[in-house]
Structure formats: C-alpha cells, structure tokens
Amino acid sequence: MDFELSPEERDFEREVEAFLRENASPEVMDAHPEQLSQTVDTPAKRAFMAKLAERGWLGMSWPKAYGGAERPGIYDYILTEALSRWGAPQPGKGVGIVGKTIIRHGSERMKRAFLPRIMRGEIEFAIGYSEPGAGSDAANMQLKATKVDGGWRLDGQKIWTTSAHFADYYWLGARTDPAAPKHKGITLFLIPMNAAGLSIRPTWTIGDERTNEVFFDGVFAPDESVVGQLNQGWTYVCEALDLERFAMMPIGPLEKKVEALLGALREGTREGRPLRREPEVRSRAARIATELEVARMLQRRVIAEAVKGGVPTVQSSMYKLFMNEAGKRVANAALDLLGPGAQLKPGAAGAPLGGRFERSYRYTVVDTIGGGTSEIQKNIIARRALGLPASY
Numbered sequence: 466m467d468f469e470l471s472p473e474e475r476d477f478e479r480e481v482e483a484f485l486r487e488n489a490s491p492e493v494m495d496a497h498p499e500q501l502s503q504t505v506d507t508p509a510k511r512a513f514m515a516k517l518a519e520r521g522w523l524g525m526s527w528p529k530a531y532g533g534a535e536r537p538g539i540y541d542y543i544l545t546e547a548l549s550r551w552g553a554p555q556p557g558k559g560v561g562i563v564g565k566t567i568i569r570h571g572s573e574r575m576k577r578a579f580l581p582r583i584m585r586g587e588i589e590f591a592i593g594y595s596e597p598g599a600g601s602d603a604a605n606m607q608l609k610a611t612k613v614d615g616g617w618r619l620d621g622q623k624i625w626t627t628s629a630h631f632a633d634y635y636w637l638g639a640r641t642d643p644a645a646p647k648h649k650g651i652t653l654f655l656i657p658m659n660a661a662g663l664s665i666r667p668t669w670t671i672g673d674e675r676t677n678e679v680f681f682d683g684v685f686a687p688d689e690s691v692v693g694q695l696n697q698g699w700t701y702v703c704e705a706l707d708l709e710r711f712a713m714m715p716i717g718p719l720e721k722k723v724e725a726l727l728g729a730l731r732e733g734t735r736e737g738r739p740l741r742r743e744p745e746v747r748s749r750a751a752r753i754a755t756e757l758e759v760a761r762m763l764q765r766r767v768i769a770e771a772v773k774g775g776v777p778t779v780q781s782s783m784y785k786l787f788m789n790e791a792g793k794r795v796a797n798a799a800l801d802l803l804g805p806g807a808q809l810k811p812g813a814a815g816a817p818l819g820g821r822f823e824r825s826y827r828y829t830v831v832d833t834i835g836g837g838t839s840e841i842q843k844n845i846i847a848r849r850a851l852g853l854p855a856s857y
C-alpha cells in the first residue's frame with residue numbers, strides 16, 4: 466500500500482512551503498498553533514488570504530464551471546496541512562463547507578454571488594448550528610423561522626458560533642417546519658452577519674479562544690438566502706460535517722507539538738540530570754511518537770476515501786477521536802515531564818517552550834468538543850462501523 470504523495474503532489478507541497486517561508490510573519494501566523502485557533506481576524510490575515518487567492522489556491526478542487534481548477538481534493542489537503550503547520554489562517558470554512566455545499570445544492574444566483582468572492586479570499590463565514598438545546602443533538606435546533614412576505618423572520622438563539630464577531634456572512638440552520646420530524650423541518654440560510662436584529666455576545670473558552678452567542682430578534686432572511694431546498698437543511702448539514710472533519714482537522718498542530726516536546730525532552734535537564742536518561746521520559750516519548758504515527762495513518766485513510774469520491778464518515782470519526790485524544794495525552798505528558806515550570810502561562814518568565822504546553826493543556830480539551838465530541842465520534846463508529854445499536 467502506497468501512502469506517499471506523488472511527485473507532482475510533492476512539488477506542490479514544496480511550492481506551498483516556499484510561499485509560506487517568503488510570507489512568514491508573526492502578524493499572520495500563530496507561533497504555537499492549536500487546532501481551532503482560527504478565531505482572530507486582522508487586515509494582515511485578510512491580505513494573506515488574498516495572496517493565497519492570487520496563487521489560485523482557493524477553490525482549486527472546485528469544478529472549472531465555477532472558476533476552480535478541478536485539481537484532486539488531495540491538493541486542498543496539502544495546502545491546509547502546510548498552513549496549519551505554520552499556524553497560518555486556513556480557508557476551510559469558505560472553500561470546504563460553504564463553497565462545496567453551494568456548488569452541490571445552491572441556486573445559480575447564490576453561486577454567482579458567493580463563489581467568486583470565496584475564491585478571491587474576500588469573505589469570512591460563521592457557522593451556526595449549535596443552540597443551548599442542540600449541540601451533540603444538532604438536529605434538535607429550534608431557531609424559529611416564520612414565513613413572511615418575501616422571506617423568513619428569524620427569532621431565537623445560537624451558541625458557540627466561532628468567528629461571528631468578525632465574519633461577513635452567517636451560514637445557519639433554522640426550523641422552518643415545526644410539525645415535521647426534527648430532521649426534516651430544518652432549512653439552511655446564508656445571511657449577512659450585520660443583518661438588523663442580530664446581536665453577538667462573546668464566550669471565552671478555557672483555551673483562551675473567543676466564540677459567541679448570537680441572538681435573533683426578528684431578523685429578516687429573504688427567500689433567496691435559503692440554501693438549496695426548503696426543509697432539506699439537515700441533509701446538507703450532515704454532508705458539511707463530514708467535510709468539516711476532513712477539511713478542518715489538520716494534523717499539523719499535533720505534529721508541531723510532538724516535535725517541540727520531543728526536542729525539549731532530548732535537550733532538557735531536571736536537577737542537573739538529562740531528561741532523556743529518565744526511563745519514564747523515554748517510555749512516554751516512544752509512545753507519543755507512535756501515537757502520532759497512528760494518527761497520520763488514520764488521517765490518510767480519510768484522505769484516501771475522500772479522494773476516491775466517497776464520504777469518509779467512519780474514517781473521519783476514527784481520525785478525529787484518536788487525533789484529538791492523542792493531543793490531550795501529549796499535553797498531559799508535557800506537563801508531567803517538563804517539570805512544574807510547564808504550568809507557567811505563555812509569556813511568563815522561565816516558562817519552558819514559551820508556555821505553549823500550559824495553553825495546550827487547556828486547549829486540547831476544547832479540541833475534543835468542537836466539530837462533535839469524542840463520545841459522539843464513538844457513537845458513530847459503534848453504529849456505522851460495528852452495527853451496534855444507537856445510544857439514544
């Protein structure tokens with residue numbers, strides 16, 4: 466079995482790496498990238514996205530009819546991985562979730578309005594599925610959509626909407642048919658984030674990341690803001706969630722963390738004695754290196770399925786579950802092995818590795834929740850791969 470990139474794919478990876486070296490800047494890149502740390506917007510980050518667009522790298526796997534280059538999906542993966550290793554902004558939401566869903570299900574008008582702007586890297590999106598009573602059970606969303614002349618009136622609340630505080634557009638699910646079974650009464654809408662009646666309140670996570678509550682008070686969503694067919698939203702959400710686990714869960718941040726930790730264990734000392742001589746250190750280092758390799762292999766199964774045109778549901782769940790839980794184990798190992806100083810916050814004097822593992826210790830918990838919790842991934846694996854009954 467050949468898991469390696471082809472010569473052309475390697476050339477592309479080298480081209481992206483060279484671009485990133487040329488454009489490396491602390492204004493654009495996080496020194497200590499975490500998985501979801503895509504929650505800050507600055508003019509420098511937008512200018513960087515425009516540069517990716519100039520290279521033709523945004524939407525490169527889309528059909529030519531919509532301005533894409535019909536490059537195989539593996540190229541999107543190579544780009545995202547390289548960006549994630551450098552802690553650079555990633556185009557996953559616009560290109561991978563919104564763009565791909567509009568291509569499959571959106572109206573011609575919506576395609577013309579949004580696809581070119583996504584390809585130019587001009588617009589940012591926020592995704593609104595979760596609500597106070599609809600997280601793991603996202604199909605239970607209750608944001609109320611009432612039919613009015615020329616569109617819909619939206620009333621209710623979303624929670625955990627990452628990027629709402631800087632996004633240009635809001636991609637959200639609302640209940641358009643309250644009488645239908647819960648999976649069949651949801652419609653997807655795409656509305657401007659500055660629509661009248663929308664208000665946003667910050668929520669800070671234990672990983673220092675900002676996400677948001679969003680309140681709807683009579684927000685008007687015109688008929689043309691409906692994505693695809695009325696009441697078919699849940700089908701599109703499920704398709705997009707599979708894409709999210711693929712397009713937005715790169716392994717780069719875990720690789721960088723393991724690299725940093727193993728480097729510190731090789732070089733570090735405790736009470737004058739080299740850490741690398743400690744049996745506990747050597748044992749856990751070997752285990753961490755093995756877990757990273759397992760995560761890489763699971764990710765390649767996801768990619769292999771996606772590149773064949775399949776929907777890698779079970780593979781994505783196995784990858785997300787293992788990779789995120791391994792991230793937690795790496796952070797735990799760092800705090801155990803690097804000594805008490807590893808509990809110092811980023812920026813504190815004397816914090817080993819700039820305090821990255823204190824933050825990582827808190828952040829890796831968040832990773833196991835966003836995009837579907839670890840328990841939900843286990844449910845998917847139990848049901849779809851093992852034929853076991855649902856837990857609910």
Ligand SMILES: Cc1cc2nc3c(=O)[nH]c(=O)nc-3n(C[C@H](O)[C@H](O)[C@H](O)COP(=O)(O)OP(=O)(O)OC[C@H]3O[C@@H](n4cnc5c(N)ncnc54)[C@H](O)[C@@H]3O)c2cc1C
Pocket residue numbers: 501591592593594595597599600601602624625626627628670674676831834835836837838839840841844856857
């Ligand atoms: C940082 C961050 C960013 C996010 N960004 C977004 C975003 O941009 N847009 C968006 O729509 N959502 C977003 N989310 C929401 C995320 O998808 C939900 O938090 C997640 O799906 C869990 O839902 P919940 O928080 O309501 O927890 P709950 O569903 O209430 O779960 C609570 C606990 O019960 C467990 N549990 C629930 N159901 C089951 C079950 N059937 N079997 C076994 N265990 C179960 C869960 O695993 C969890 O441990 C974000 C979340 C975080 C933390």
